[in-house]
Amino acid sequence: MITIQVNGTSRQIDIEPDTPLLWVLRDVIGLTGTKFGCGIAQCGACTVHINGAAMRSCSVPIGALDGAKIVTIEGLSPDNSHPVQRAWIEESVPQCGYCQSGQIMAVAAFLKTFAKPTDADIDANVTNICRCGTYPALRRAIHRAANAVKA
Template structure:
């Protein structure tokens, strides 16, 4: 039996220790927002957060997350993820959309660790593969989400002085 937190809620699954977390999430727990892409941790479609760190779930055995916190794209209470989702829509990032949940999870981890990334920071952190090639839109959306966070936390006095 493996117990961990999934999007803030405790869950237990009775599966083999080496079952990849991706399949536990999708097949055992019904969280299908996390996608299968390559199965070798190269594409990033399966990206989730484990204790806040962006991790490729297709090669992560479930035994490695016992007692940890796992966050998927289905998380409802992450303000950074919500800002990014809004920016994704505003910048029309998705084309086919298949890689987007992994992209959003990677971008959320980036903004959590670096609230004001440069283009080089984004390029270094966003190693997910997008067959549609929307990388410029991804970068613009991340900058937009970072800027909207700054605007939301600044006071009206600061905005008038700016």
């Protein structure tokens, strides 16, 4: 039995320890905002926060997470009001939207380290794939969110 805290709620998970966190979130707990894209930590659609750090949950086994605090897109804010979410809406970033939970979680963690990122910081650290190519809007939204946090 593994105990994890997901979006503030404690959960007892009884499953094989090699099961990736992604599938615990989606199939066991029923939080479907975190998406499956590649299964090999390439695309980042499954990004969540584990103890505050952005991680690709498809490649993190649940057995390594006993006692961990996990935040998913559903727990980032109660009402879509996190500065990154607001910036995403204001810049109309999502198209198909499938990768955006992961993008938002990656950027929310990134901005904790890079409060006022340069474009080079963004290039080096925001590496999730978006097949719709929302990158221009995404870059604008990162700067917008950084400015909102700063203000």
